[in-house]
Amino acid sequence: MSMRWGMTVPLSGIPLSEHAAVFAALGDAGFTDLWSSEVAGADAFTPLTLAAAWAPQFRLGTAIAPVFTRGPGLLAMTAAALADAAPGRFQLGIGASSPVVVGDWNAVEFTEPFQRSRDVLRFLRAALAGELVDQQFETFPVRRFRLERPPAVPPQILLAALRPGMLRLAAAEADGVILNWLSPADVGTALAEVKTDKPDFDVAARIFVCPTDDAGHARSVGRRMIAAYLTVPAYAEFHRWLGRGDVLTPMWRAWSSGDRKAALAAIPDAVVDDLIVHGSPDECRAKVEAYVAAGITVPAMALLPTPALDSGDAGAILDVLTALGR
Structure with a gap:
């Protein structure tokens, strides 16, 4: 069984202001990780900031913060602040996102996603270590940037990757890789491109779960x-x-x-x-463990709508969380 057991937050149907009860239920159920996403709902950092204050037992991660929609300096500052709030418990997941999110919704040109991801990864590595960054990267320049509050424990940086080029970049330069939209049988295909001997290299995956018979x-x-x-x-x-x-x-x-x-x-x-x-909660847990058996070290469930989850009944929603726990 996986040593880590993650859930994507915030949960639909429960206001962020009421997520203290969600975090408590997840902790009681045996979850160890809270992971956020960033599309058109909550941003990637606010839910985790609340969790850092309300539920300090959890490990936290973004999956993902897009590399285009914040400037490099702002992304570093935001990550540093969360790392300061949750020292040693936060992993920064970054990725290219998509033309719709980046271009259509955020008015930023979506070009050279591989190069931009690589450059932001390299910038963040230096910036979060407290270094002065004064460099012309291939896709952007940074002039004399240094964090005023570098985190005492810089967060690990994970890179979202789909195909060989990005998977190999993650293996070479990141502290882990984030996978998405694949089956347990696909994990081996992806990891065949991730050749690394880093002892703490994490393989995270967002796994879409619809707990219903x-x-x-x-x-x-x-x-x-x-x-x-x-x-x-x-x-x-x-x-x-x-x-x-x-x-x-x-x-x-x-x-x-x-x-x-x-x-x-x-x-x-x-x-x-x-x-x-x-399937049933038991069936869902077994299927998530199949991802772990295939090589995922950080499974992060993302709940899809069911009648119970859409009921607006906080008690019923928390019961689902308990049933999916370990």
């Missing part, structure tokens, strides 16, 4: 998620690389033609069942 509901939710994400160019190329090109081509064709209904219908049950964990 209603397979029809879970597959309906899963299809919507898959269509939304796997039509993004980077994820489409990732799944071609993993060998799903033929089975997902009908979805991609329907999506590109504007027929969203046909795109959803073209996603086979087998693909949904590969990429979305669903």
Whole structure:
């Protein structure tokens, strides 16, 4: 069984101001990690800042903070502040994000994502160590930046990676890698590109979990998620690389033609069942452990909607958390 057991926060349906009870329930259930994301809901850092104050027993991580949407200095300052609030318990996960999040929603040009990720990783390594950074990186310049409050314990930096180039960069220069949207059987394919002898190198994965015995509901939710994400160019190329090109081509064709209904219908049950964990809490735990057996060291569940989770009943939601714990 994994030594670490993570949950993505904040939980939908419960205000951030009421998450102290969520953190307490997760701790009681045996969870060790709280991980955030950053798309169009909460930012990646505020939920973890609350957790740092309210639940100091947890390890914290961002999965991910985009490398385009904050300037390098601001990203370093934000990470340093959280590392200061949770010394030795915070891991900074960064990644390229997507053209929609970066360009359409944040008005930043999404160009050279590999190079930008590499340059931000190198900048953060120096800045979070308290060094003066005065350098022309390939994708941006930084002139005489030094943190006024460098963290006493610099956070480990993890890099989100999908395909060989970014996976190899993570192995060479980061303290860990963050995987996403893959099955347990896919983990080995990804890790074959991650050749490193770093003793504390972490392999984190966000794992989408729909805790319900209603397979029809879970597959309906899963299809919507898959269509939304796997039509993004980077994820489409990732799944071609993993060998799903033929089975997902009908979805991609329907999506590109504007027929969203046909795109959803073209996603086979087998693909949904590969990429979305669903079933009873016992079944979900066993499926998450399958990721661990394949090489994931930091499993981070992300809950998908179910009637219980969407009920607005905080007690029912906390019961689900307890059932998914160890």
